[in-house]
Amino acid sequence: MDATRGTTGSGPGRREVADGSPGIEPAKDIVIAGLRKSFGSNEVLVGIDLTIRGGDFVGLMGPNGAGKSTLIKILDGVYDRSSGEIQYGGEKVSKLGERPEVGFIHQDLGLVDELSISDNLRLGQEPMRRFGPFVDRGREREAAVRALNNIGLELPVETLIGALSPGEKTLVAIARVLERGARVIFVDEATSTLPPADSHRLIEALKRTAARGATVIMVSHKLSEILDATNRVVLLLDGKIVADSPAASLDRGALVEMLVTREKEEVESEDLTNARAAVEGKELLRLEQVKGGHIDGVDLTLKGGEVVGLTGLPGSGLHDLAHLAHGTMKARGGKVVRAAGVTSALVPPHRETQGGFLEQSTLENLTISSLSRWRAPWRLLRGGAERRDTNEMIERLNITPGDPGAVFGTLSGGNKQKVVFGRTLLCAPQVYVLCEPTRGVDVGTRMEIYKLIEELAAGGAGVLVVTSDSEDLFAVCNRIAVVVDGRLGAFLEAEETNPQELEAFI
Amino acid sequence: MSTTEAAPAADSGVKSGSSLRGGIDVYKLLGASITFIAFLVVFLIYTIWLGGKFTSTDARALDIHQNTPVLLLGLAVLVTLIAGQFDLSVASMATLSAFLVVGLKLNQDWPFALVLIACFAVGVAGGALNGFLVVKLRVNTFIATLGTGGVFLGFSAVYSKGTQIVAGAGQAELPSWFSGANSLGSLGEKFPAVLVWIGLAAAAVMVFLTLRRMRPAATEPRRWDLISAAIVVVIAAILFVLGLSDWVNAISWTIGVLLIVALAVWLLLDYTTFGRYLRATGSNAQAATLAGVNPGKETFKAFVLGGVLAALAGIILGANQGTASPGAATSFLLPAFAAAFLSTVILSTGRFHVWGTLIGGTFLVWVSQGLIVGGVPFTWTEVVNGLVLILAVAFSSVFKRRMT
Numbered sequence: 024m025d026a027t028r029g030t031t032g033s034g035p036g037r038r039e040v041a042d043g044s045p046g047i048e049p050a051k052d053i054v055i056a057g058l059r060k061s062f063g064s065n066e067v068l069v070g071i072d073l074t075i076r077g078g079d080f081v082g083l084m085g086p087n088g089a090g091k092s093t094l095i096k097i098l099d100g101v102y103d104r105s106s107g108e109i110q111y112g113g114e115k116v117s118k119l120g121e122r123p124e125v126g127f128i129h130q131d132l133g134l135v136d137e138l139s140i141s142d143n144l145r146l147g148q149e150p151m152r153r154f155g156p157f158v159d160r161g162r163e164r165e166a167a168v169r170a171l172n173n174i175g176l177e178l179p180v181e182t183l184i185g186a187l188s189p190g191e192k193t194l195v196a197i198a199r200v201l202e203r204g205a206r207v208i209f210v211d212e213a214t215s216t217l218p219p220a221d222s223h224r225l226i227e228a229l230k231r232t233a234a235r236g237a238t239v240i241m242v243s244h245k246l247s248e249i250l251d252a253t254n255r256v257v258l259l260l261d262g263k264i265v266a267d268s269p270a271a272s273l274d275r276g277a278l279v280e281m282l283v284t285r286e287k288e289e290v291e292s293e294d295l296t297n298a299r300a301a302v303e304g305k306e307l308l309r310l311e312q313v314k315g316g317h318i319d320g321v322d323l324t325l326k327g328g329e330v331v332g333l334t335g336l337p338g339s340g341l342h343d344l345a346h347l348a349h350g351t352m353k354a355r356g357g358k359v360v361r362a363a364g365v366t367s368a369l370v371p372p373h374r375e376t377q378g379g380f381l382e383q384s385t386l387e388n389l390t391i392s393s394l395s396r397w398r399a400p401w402r403l404l405r406g407g408a409e410r411r412d413t414n415e416m417i418e419r420l421n422i423t424p425g426d427p428g429a430v431f432g433t434l435s436g437g438n439k440q441k442v443v444f445g446r447t448l449l450c451a452p453q454v455y456v457l458c459e460p461t462r463g464v465d466v467g468t469r470m471e472i473y474k475l476i477e478e479l480a481a482g483g484a485g486v487l488v489v490t491s492d493s494e495d496l497f498a499v500c501n502r503i504a505v506v507v508d509g510r511l512g513a514f515l516e517a518e519e520t521n522p523q524e525l526e527a528f529i
Numbered sequence: 530m531s532t533t534e535a536a537p538a539a540d541s542g543v544k545s546g547s548s549l550r551g552g553i554d555v556y557k558l559l560g561a562s563i564t565f566i567a568f569l570v571v572f573l574i575y576t577i578w579l580g581g582k583f584t585s586t587d588a589r590a591l592d593i594h595q596n597t598p599v600l601l602l603g604l605a606v607l608v609t610l611i612a613g614q615f616d617l618s619v620a621s622m623a624t625l626s627a628f629l630v631v632g633l634k635l636n637q638d639w640p641f642a643l644v645l646i647a648c649f650a651v652g653v654a655g656g657a658l659n660g661f662l663v664v665k666l667r668v669n670t671f672i673a674t675l676g677t678g679g680v681f682l683g684f685s686a687v688y689s690k691g692t693q694i695v696a697g698a699g700q701a702e703l704p705s706w707f708s709g710a711n712s713l714g715s716l717g718e719k720f721p722a723v724l725v726w727i728g729l730a731a732a733a734v735m736v737f738l739t740l741r742r743m744r745p746a747a748t749e750p751r752r753w754d755l756i757s758a759a760i761v762v763v764i765a766a767i768l769f770v771l772g773l774s775d776w777v778n779a780i781s782w783t784i785g786v787l788l789i790v791a792l793a794v795w796l797l798l799d800y801t802t803f804g805r806y807l808r809a810t811g812s813n814a815q816a817a818t819l820a821g822v823n824p825g826k827e828t829f830k831a832f833v834l835g836g837v838l839a840a841l842a843g844i845i846l847g848a849n850q851g852t853a854s855p856g857a858a859t860s861f862l863l864p865a866f867a868a869a870f871l872s873t874v875i876l877s878t879g880r881f882h883v884w885g886t887l888i889g890g891t892f893l894v895w896v897s898q899g900l901i902v903g904g905v906p907f908t909w910t911e912v913v914n915g916l917v918l919i920l921a922v923a924f925s926s927v928f929k930r931r932m933t
């Protein structure tokens with residue numbers, strides 16, 4: 024164990040030795056041996072052996088569907104394992120969950136929308152009492168304020184969780200775990216849903232915690248985060264650990280190589296050089312001084328063959344603009360003009376809550392928006408044709424598992440994203456409104472999605488990419504604009520700008 | 530521990546290999562049928578315990594015959610449950626409809642066609658009222674349907690002045706095809722066996738086609754076709770040995786109507802755009818809206834359909850009994866919901882389903898009838914119903930957690 028301590032002094036994002044708080048005992052070791060998990064006949068984890076020393080900051084990587092979330096859920100006790108052993112501090116245990124010193128932040132956060140931040144922070148914990156059964160609201164409030172300050176979130180603690188942006192929700196979830204004094208923290212793709220500034224806050228909060236000697240296991244697809252924060256990178260592929268390296272020995276190139284051997288060339292084009300030149304096409308959609316939601320007077324045109332990128336901070340009205348363009352939000356003022364016969368399809372911004380129908384099949388999720396394609400007399404459905412087209416789409420998007428009857432809720436995050444994407448493709452509209460199209464997908468899938476968007480534009484469709492991920496903007500867009508406080512800034516030609524310049528506008 | 534291993538070349542980039550397209554998943558199959566099997570085990574025990582008294586085809590068919598209004602209410606509840614709504618007013622609607630179908634004929638002597646139209650019209654109106662309250666006024670579904678249920682029941686009491694309506698001397702009579710001996714409502718009048726056989730043949734073809742689609746990638750198509758056909762033949766043979774032809778001949782007109790209605794509702798829910806939109810609505814209304822579905826419209830339609838099915842349940846109840854008594858269908862609400870919920874664990878994994886509702890509702894009756902035949906007082910029926918529902922659902926939840 025001391026040996027590990029020794030090696031922790033050198034990596035990037037290195038923690039300073041516990042900042043003079045000798046009272047805190049080091050986190051216990053976690054040993055996982057021969058862990059296996061099958062869902063029915065689907066083997067998801069096929070023998071995981073992993074030792075996590077107290078104080079490690081592990082970056083857990085791997086493509087969508089590799090089994091990362093499953094591993095973490097087993098450790099939490101959400102799922103039972105099929106076989107194998109888990110040791111915590113040398114003791115055999117069945118799970119790590121339900122201990123105050125072990126915190127889990129899952130891909131789906133487990134906060135209660137109808138309660139306030141402060142109530143959510145105390146959820147599942149003994150309430151602070153004044154006397155008898157009376158809750159000491161004042162003291163709980165103070166504790167909540169302290170917890171929020173800890174992670175740099177400036178919000179009234181009475182705010183309902185439902186009113187927060189996904190980024191803020193994640194930060195509250197982290198605050199909750201820290202508030203309980205967690206010494207071991209599992210974070211599953213928390214930053215996938217966050218805009219850069221919030222991601223940064225979160226990573227900093229985790230680094231501070233790690234610096235106090237806590238263990239952090241973080242799942243992320245973002246290379247820069249992994250390199251910045253972790254001191255050890257574990258790569259999971261098809262339910263097996265295929266690599267385990269000290270972060271100090273890796274740079275971006277080495278990490279990419281580790282992640283995707285086959286799709287290497289494609290991934291390197293990730294270096295934001297794909298920006299497209301302006302195009303001349305038929306105008307499909309025009310917004311004239313449109314108002315609605317947080318949007319307060321926006322002009323925008325979208326032409327066929329064009330990919331327009333919109334970005335902005337949460338709360339800027341970015342997503343309202345997407346809904347206005349698609350028509351799911353009625354304009355309060357101004358006009359939304361569509362060329363004759365133009366239809367649109369939407370990938371909604373909050374995939375977790377608005378994306379799909381969890382207990383229904385992949386097929387039902389894919390075809391729901393375009394059922395009229397298979398409609399026979401009497402509103403009956405031509406099941407064979409529907410199934411055939413579904414299988415084609417599954418193949419085209421490489422959705423796993425490829426069974427059209429698979430339950431949507433059991434797909435991994437990236438595959439859910441593909442299904443929601445496929446739903447819009449089946450509509451074959453002229454206008455695509457894609458919100459956060461690459462949220463939570465792995466590096467390889469991200470490239471596939473970029474390629475798809477380019478194909479759509481090449482086929483004459485107009486695409487509106489509404490995203491908080493600047494990589495999306497530079498990879499596929501012709502023109503980019505920033506939404507600030509409900510208004511749209513000037514459009515920039517993607518070829519003539521760069522991420523730094525763009526950030527200045529946000 | 531921190532050593533670098535190269536990813537094995539064969540594995541890199543290959544997405545999860547265990548995604549057999551359309552393969553049979555034994556665990557999934559077992560998970561879906563475990564509750565069904567558990568019921569069969571109970572019936573096997575009954576058979577050993579009670580012998581012919583339990584296995585008598587006529588007695589068990591009578592159970593279904595008498596239980597048809599409950600099963601129809603189960604379907605009424607089912608369509609609204611799929612939309613994510615609880616319709617607590619269906620039993621009251623059935624009572625009201627039973628009073629109308631008997632009373633409008635006996636007391637007012639309306640032409641019977643008009644009586645039937647009136648009953649269905651009331652069903653549509655009642656369902657539309659529920660839909661309006663829940664969809665347009667956004668009243669909580671429990672409160673809205675609890676309220677309208679009270680209203681419907683109240684109307685039936687107002688109409689009948691709180692007493693039973695029975696045929697009397699000098700009064701009009703119910704049509705002889707509708708109620709009485711050898712009518713729609715009697716057990717004796719059998720449904721044409723040909724139609725049942727045609728239905729069964731169609732079902733066999735369906736099962737065959739479904740099996741065919743589940744071909745494991747490793748088996749070649751011709752061979753799998755043969756295997757599928759063999760499975761269907763074996764199932765058919767087992768059913769014949771268990772007295773399938775007796776059963777076909779035991780189906781009364783009442784049960785026949787139930788089967789036809791179930792067939793229609795099944796097609797509607799599983800093979801039309803309406804069914805898909807309804808399931809999407811019940812699953813996640815917000816996602817449905819964003820996917821281009823209008824949840825309000827679909828929910829409204831579901832309530833109307835529920836009202837119509839409830840009215841039909843009342844009509845069948847009137848036909849079976851030939852009379853109408855206050856609160857006649859009130860006690861049907863629990864078993865109707867139980868049947869609908871059992872459908873999520875019978876030959877299904879968590880999905881509300883038409884055939885599961887019929888099977889669940891029927892099994893529920895048989896479980897308590899078996900006890901009654903065995904000497905337990907019939908007053909225990911409700912206790913048994915409640916327990917079976919809880920046990921069945923809990924059992925399959927535990928099983929699912931074990932297996933996955």
Ligand SMILES: Nc1ncnc2c1ncn2[C@@H]1O[C@H](COP(=O)(O)OP(=O)(O)O)[C@@H](O)[C@H]1O
Nearest residue numbers: 062067087088089090091092093433434435436
């Ligand atoms: N509850 C479940 N039932 C069946 N299959 C599941 C379930 N949860 C996850 N899976 C499957 O396990 C695999 C791994 O999923 P997951 O752990 O979510 O991947 P990721 O590495 O992207 O987090 C996927 O193929 C997924 O479909």
Ligand SMILES: [Mg+2]
Nearest residue numbers: 091092130436
């Ligand atoms: Mg995951």
